[in-house]
Amino acid sequence: MSNNLSRRKFLKVVAGSGLVGFGAMVTGCKGDSPDGRGWIPDQYQGKGDFPVNLKGRVAIAASNPSIERDDEKCILCGQCIEACQNVMAVYGNYPLPLKMEVACVNCGQCAMWCPSGAITEKRSIREVAAALDDESKFVVVQTAPATKVSLGEEFGMEPGSIVNEKQVGALKALGFDAVFDTCFSADLTIMEEASEFVHRLTSAKDEIPHLTSCCPGWVKYCEYFYPELMHNLSTCKSPQSMLGAVIKSYYAQKNNLKPENIVSVSIMPCTAKKFEAARGEMEVDGQRDTDLVLTTRELAVLLKHRGIDLNTVPDAQYDSILGESTGAGRIFGATGGVTEAAVRTAYFMVTGSNPPAALLNWQPVRGLTAVKEAAADIPGAGTVNIAVCHGLKNARELLDGIKKQGSSKWQFIEFMACPGGCIGGGGQPKSTVAAQPEARLKRIAAIYREDVNAPKRCSHENSEIQAVYKEFFGSPLSKKAEKYLHTTYTNRHDRLFD
Amino acid sequence: MAVLVDITKCIGCESCSVACKLYNELDFKSKPRNGADELDDNRWTVIQQHTTRKERIRFVKKQCLHCKEPACASACFSKAIQKDEKTGAVVYYPDLCVGCRYCLVACPYAIPKYQWDKQFPQVAKCQMCESRLEHGDAPACVSACPTGALTSGSRDELLAKAHQIIASDSRYVNHIYGEHEVGGAEWLYISDVPFEELGFKQVSDTPVTQYTKNYLSKVPGMAAAWALFLAGLTYYNHRCDKNKKSDDDKK
Numbered sequence: 220m221s222n223n224l225s226r227r228k229f230l231k232v233v234a235g236s237g238l239v240g241f242g243a244m245v246t247g248c249k250g251d252s253p254d255g256r257g258w259i260p261d262q263y264q265g266k267g268d269f270p271v272n273l274k275g276r277v278a279i280a281a282s283n284p285s286i287e288r289d290d291e292k293c294i295l296c297g298q299c300i301e302a303c304q305n306v307m308a309v310y311g312n313y314p315l316p317l318k319m320e321v322a323c324v325n326c327g328q329c330a331m332w333c334p335s336g337a338i339t340e341k342r343s344i345r346e347v348a349a350a351l352d353d354e355s356k357f358v359v360v361q362t363a364p365a366t367k368v369s370l371g372e373e374f375g376m377e378p379g380s381i382v383n384e385k386q387v388g389a390l391k392a393l394g395f396d397a398v399f400d401t402c403f404s405a406d407l408t409i410m411e412e413a414s415e416f417v418h419r420l421t422s423a424k425d426e427i428p429h430l431t432s433c434c435p436g437w438v439k440y441c442e443y444f445y446p447e448l449m450h451n452l453s454t455c456k457s458p459q460s461m462l463g464a465v466i467k468s469y470y471a472q473k474n475n476l477k478p479e480n481i482v483s484v485s486i487m488p489c490t491a492k493k494f495e496a497a498r499g500e501m502e503v504d505g506q507r508d509t510d511l512v513l514t515t516r517e518l519a520v521l522l523k524h525r526g527i528d529l530n531t532v533p534d535a536q537y538d539s540i541l542g543e544s545t546g547a548g549r550i551f552g553a554t555g556g557v558t559e560a561a562v563r564t565a566y567f568m569v570t571g572s573n574p575p576a577a578l579l580n581w582q583p584v585r586g587l588t589a590v591k592e593a594a595a596d597i598p599g600a601g602t603v604n605i606a607v608c609h610g611l612k613n614a615r616e617l618l619d620g621i622k623k624q625g626s627s628k629w630q631f632i633e634f635m636a637c638p639g640g641c642i643g644g645g646g647q648p649k650s651t652v653a654a655q656p657e658a659r660l661k662r663i664a665a666i667y668r669e670d671v672n673a674p675k676r677c678s679h680e681n682s683e684i685q686a687v688y689k690e691f692f693g694s695p696l697s698k699k700a701e702k703y704l705h706t707t708y709t710n711r712h713d714r715l716f717d
Numbered sequence: 718m719a720v721l722v723d724i725t726k727c728i729g730c731e732s733c734s735v736a737c738k739l740y741n742e743l744d745f746k747s748k749p750r751n752g753a754d755e756l757d758d759n760r761w762t763v764i765q766q767h768t769t770r771k772e773r774i775r776f777v778k779k780q781c782l783h784c785k786e787p788a789c790a791s792a793c794f795s796k797a798i799q800k801d802e803k804t805g806a807v808v809y810y811p812d813l814c815v816g817c818r819y820c821l822v823a824c825p826y827a828i829p830k831y832q833w834d835k836q837f838p839q840v841a842k843c844q845m846c847e848s849r850l851e852h853g854d855a856p857a858c859v860s861a862c863p864t865g866a867l868t869s870g871s872r873d874e875l876l877a878k879a880h881q882i883i884a885s886d887s888r889y890v891n892h893i894y895g896e897h898e899v900g901g902a903e904w905l906y907i908s909d910v911p912f913e914e915l916g917f918k919q920v921s922d923t924p925v926t927q928y929t930k931n932y933l934s935k936v937p938g939m940a941a942a943w944a945l946f947l948a949g950l951t952y953y954n955h956r957c958d959k960n961k962k963s964d965d966d967k968k
Contacts, residue, residue, distance in 0.1 A: 243813075244796050250812030253839065255848035257742035263860035266853060266869070275732035275863025291745035293735050295861050315864070316725035316888075316909055317774050 260295055273297030277310055277329055278321045284497045285325035285341060285490040286645075292337035299329035299338060306638060307436075308612035312444070319714040322443055324611070326436035326636045327490030327514075327645020340490045340646055343511045344521050350482040350511065351394045358482045359397040359470075360390050361462050361541075364405065365488035365552030365641035366515045368665035372648040373519035374529040379661030381669060384534035390486075391535050392527050400537045401485065402544030404462035405551040405560070406678035407687070408433060411704050412455045412557075413564040413678075414695035416631060420600055426451055428627040431557050432706075433457040435495035436636030436645075440611050442711040445618055454705040456508070458551065459485050459492055460501045462541065463508030464703040469691040470541060478506045485509050486518050488552070488644035491636065500706045514646025543683040546579075546670035553663045554609035554640035555584035555591060558633040562595050562605070563677045569599045579676050585667070587639060587656055589613040592629070604628055609635040609643075639663060718804050718850050719872035720859055721879055722778055724908040724915065725888070726866035729764055729776035733858035733867065737762045737780075740846060740857035750833070756780070758832045758841035762858055769910045777915050778858075778867070781828045781843035782895055783807045783903035788925035792823035797840070805872065805903045806845035814840060825899050825920050845903070872903060879907050900924030 262271040277299045279288050303310035306328055313322045330338040350358050371380035390398045412431070419426045432438055432453040441448055456464070463485070467478040485492065495501060496509035513521065522529065536542070547563050550556030559581050566574040583593035584607045591607040606629040608614050614634050621627045637643045639659035651658045675681060692700045738745055743759045750757035754765045762780035769775060787807045790798040797814035800807050809829075820829045820840060832838035846856040854860070855869040868875065876896060883889045894906040899920050908915060 240795075248812075249796070249799065249810040251810075252808045252844050252847055253811055253841075254741050254844035254846055257738075257740045259736060259740045259857050259860070263736065263857065264854060265860070266855050275861055276730050276735075278728045278730040280729075290731070290735050290738070295732055295735055295739070297863070300863055315728070317728060317776075319772065319774060321728055321774075 262297075263295070271297075273301055275300060277303045277323075279329075279338070280321055280323070283323060283325070283341065285323075285493045286327055286330055286338055287341045288338045290337070292335045294335050294337075296334060298332040298334060302328040302332040306610055306612055307636065308615040309440070312615070313715045314717075317715075318717065322715055324436045324439045324443070324636060325491035325494040326611070328637060330490065330645050331643075331647070331649065336649075340514045340517060341493060342517055342520075343493070343513055344517050344524075347484055347511050347513060347521065348524075350484070353482075355480065356482045357396050357476055357480050358394070358484060359399060359466055360395045360484040360486060361399045361401045361404070361459070361466075362386055362390070362486045363401045363459070363488055363552065363641060364549050364556075364666065364669075365644060365647070365662070366486050366518070367549075367669070368552065368642060368662045369488065369647050370515055370519065371529060372651045373516070376530070377661070378651045378658040379665040381665050382529060383669070384536065385529050385532055386486075387537055388532045388535040389522055389527050389529055392532055393521065393525060395484070397538045398535070399462060399466065399541040400544050400548075401458045401462055402548035402551070403537075403541050403681070403683060404458040404465065405433075405548035406545055406681045406684050407461050407465070407704065408455055408458045408551075409547055409557075409560045409564050409678035410684060410688070410695045411461075411700060412453050413561045413568055415453055415455065416561060417565055417568050417600070418696065420603070420630060427630050428621075429453060429631045431561075431631075431633045433551065433557055434635050434637075434641075435489070435491040437611065437614065437634040438708065439491070439494070439711065440614065440636065441634075442708055443715060444615070444712070446710045446712040448618070449708045449710065452708060454707070456501070456704055456706045457492075457495060458548075459487060459512075460495065460508040460706070461704050463496075463501070464503050465541060465687065465691075467506045467508070468503065468703055469687060472691075473540065482510050483508070484511045484513065486513050486515065488515050488641045488647045489637075490514060490645040492646075498709075500709070503703055515644075515648055516646060519648065540683055540686065543681055544673070545678055545681050546673035546676040547678045548681070549669040549673060550666055552641040553585070553666045554587070554635050555581075555607045555633065556640065556666065557635075558584050558593075558605055558607050558631065560678060561631070562597075562603070564679050565600075565603075566595070566597050567677060567679050569597050573677060584633075585663070587659065587663075590617055603630050605631045605633075607633045609640055610638045611636050642666065718806070718845070718856075718869060719875050719903040719905060720845075720856065720867060720869045721875040722904065722906045723866050723868075723882070724775055724777060724906060724910070726864045727764070727776040727778065728864055728866075729766060729774075730863065731764050732861040732863060733778060734760070734762050734764060736857040736861035737843075740849075741844075750830075756828065756830055756842075758830045758839075761841065761843045765916060767915050769914050773910065775908070775910055775915055777906075777917075780858075780904070781807060781845070782826060782898075783843075783845055784899055784924070785902060786900040786924035786926050788823040788825060788899070789820035789829055791926040791929075792819040794819070801847060804845070804847055804850040806847045806850060808844050808847050809840055809842060811839040823925065825925055826918060872905075875905055879905055882907060897922040900927070 274297045367383045371382040387398050416429045430451045463483045471478045493512045496512050501508040547560035563574050593605045595603045642662035643659050747759040765777045767775050829840050829842045859867040859869045879893045888909045895902040
């Protein structure tokens with residue numbers, strides 16, 4: 220056999236294979252097209268117009284400050300639309316064609332519902348870790364009431380386990396310079412909000428019904444869909460932003476810290492808090508109220524990265540001078556909690572004495588009923604009719620009812636965007652089946668246990684609150700309080716509607 | 718099979734592009750070659766966001782329009798791109814492809830992309846889920862659209878529907894993109910914003926293939942005539958040689 224391929228043989232091979240190829244082509248042997256080797260959920264079989272209940276997914280803009288999505292994990296199950304449309308009444312409630320933005324109230328319920336973990340909060344774990352490692356920064360942290368009854372679930376504890384001191388211990392182990400309690404600023408919120416409500420009830424009647432403003436998801440919802448009610452919203456900032464403002468003013472002053480050297484972190488059960496922290500309004504004298512927000516889930520990730528086990532970490536106590544809380548502040552995390560806390564202090568403000576035992580265990584505003592109604596008899600102010608609403612779809616029905624009737628039979632309405640209030644927030648652990656009312660009820664029960672076990676039950680009894688007014692703000696609704704603790708709202712209606 | 722895209726109904730959720738990637742097993746992790754919202758070999762369809770002159774946001778789905786007279790198929794000498802007569806899909810068959818990339822150049826919308834980093838690269842473009850169409854299913858993207866921005870059906874039906882929508886709703890511009898563009902396409906778009914503002918290419922109504930058809934159609938005849946001419950010339954030469962030889966012999 221010759222090693223040399225003759226010229227003739229080479230040409231034969233080339234021409235032969237060319238002929239075979241040409242023959243294959245003209246006879247129609249075209250092989251498979253490269254499409255359609257993958258998987259697609261069963262509900263998408265058929266002509267495309269078969270009716271199905273769940274399909275597609277919600278739109279998440281790249282600029283969304285609260286949530287993001289990993290397309291690779293998305294299985295197009297449609298659960299996010301279910302949450303957005305049927306729980307929060309956002310999807311499907313803005314007109315098409317779009318105007319300036321895709322409506323999103325940043326509640327994060329889609330992240331809770333998402334079964335494959337495609338939708339998550341926009342994470343700030345690295346920024347917080349970097350701040351902790353930066354020696355030149357004074358890094359403070361605050362923990363929301365709802366995180367204390369849920370963080371344990373990320374470490375194998377039963378839903379409703381109270382991890383109050385353990386969370387503080389874990390945060391100190393992480394290296395935070397001071398750990399404060401958002402329940403403290405919940406008490407502060409109550410001082411401002413109850414004063415504001417009493418003022419509206421007696422002299423600014425056009426601002427009745429008084430609508431609560433601690434839930435950023437609800438606030439944005441109101442700005443989008445009910446701008447005519449914006450003047451009914453309480454002007455109080457949320458506890459997160461109030462504490463942030465107090466840290467960078469009162470606390471910084473007392474401890475000779477430069478506000479620009481403070482990094483203020485908050486641990487929240489909520490993705491909308493990230494949006495709230497980024498709002499233009501949440502700034503005093505050029506200082507952001509809150510610098511970084513971690514959800515309960517993100518904190519669990521950070522703790523695990525740093526090898527801190529919540530089960531074994533030593534207990535610790537919140538730092539003064541922003542660490543004391545009363546039962547009233549602690550129940551903010553459950554639907555109805557803000558109302559109950561506000562009524563306790565409003566009662567004191569009007570009558571000068573603490574509320575009767577019935578108002579300290581006020582069952583009509585507790586529980587998971589969609590809209591709860593209650594009436595509080597406050598001697599001197601008469602009977603105050605109250606509604607408590609959680610889940611924005613319920614809010615929409617309630618507000619549409621008011622719109623239709625032209626007036627509200629309630630003087631005070633509490634709104635929480637998420638089902639069950641903050642304990643069911645979009646940043647809460649998914650380690651317990653998220654949409655289960657049982658888990659929510661256990662977290663709520665834990666919140667009220669915290670209230671009963673508190674040495675003080677009313678916000679105005681908090682000695683650190685009394686100190687902050689004495690030394691800094693003067694009195695509720697004072698000029699200084701207005702500057703640091705109150706805010707304004709932005710009409711977002713015309714971003715969606717013509 | 719055709720698809721009608723109602724741009725006014727799109728909210729930019731990108732269900733369609735995810736459905737496309739799932740069904741066609743495209744790589745989710747691949748780095749965008751031409752920008753995150755541009756087509757490439759792993760992005761057969763993308764959603765592009767536009768801000769109109771009136772400061773409105775609009776989302777436009779981009780993919781192969783499946784022309785009625787596809788320039789890519791016409792440019793392909795190995796028949797690796799073929800227009801499927803039954804479904805209307807313009808389908809790429811990698812087994813026939815020689816990798817010349819004429820189709821990339823020929824397409825008036827610059828749709829076909831190439832697997833530049835593969836050892837044995839293929840062309841990549843929307844196949845309109847031909848394997849689904851064969852079973853009577855809608856393309857994956859159409860099935861997954863939650864807002865009704867995408868509907869599929871026969872081209873005539875969808876055209877009638879589009880005309881009816883435009884006639885009944887004054888917000889729409891009176892133009893169905895894809896009805897006549899380069900001879901018409903299976904994908905049709907209606908919009909309330911002029912298509913120029915949404916990045917749609919202004920193309921002529923003449924099919925690209927028409928330009929070359931006028932002279933390329935004469936090629937077979939000319940080739941035959943040329944062959945005949947050469948044959949005649951050869952015959953003449955041979956005859957001259959033969960006559961010369963016989964003359965020499967006689968001498």
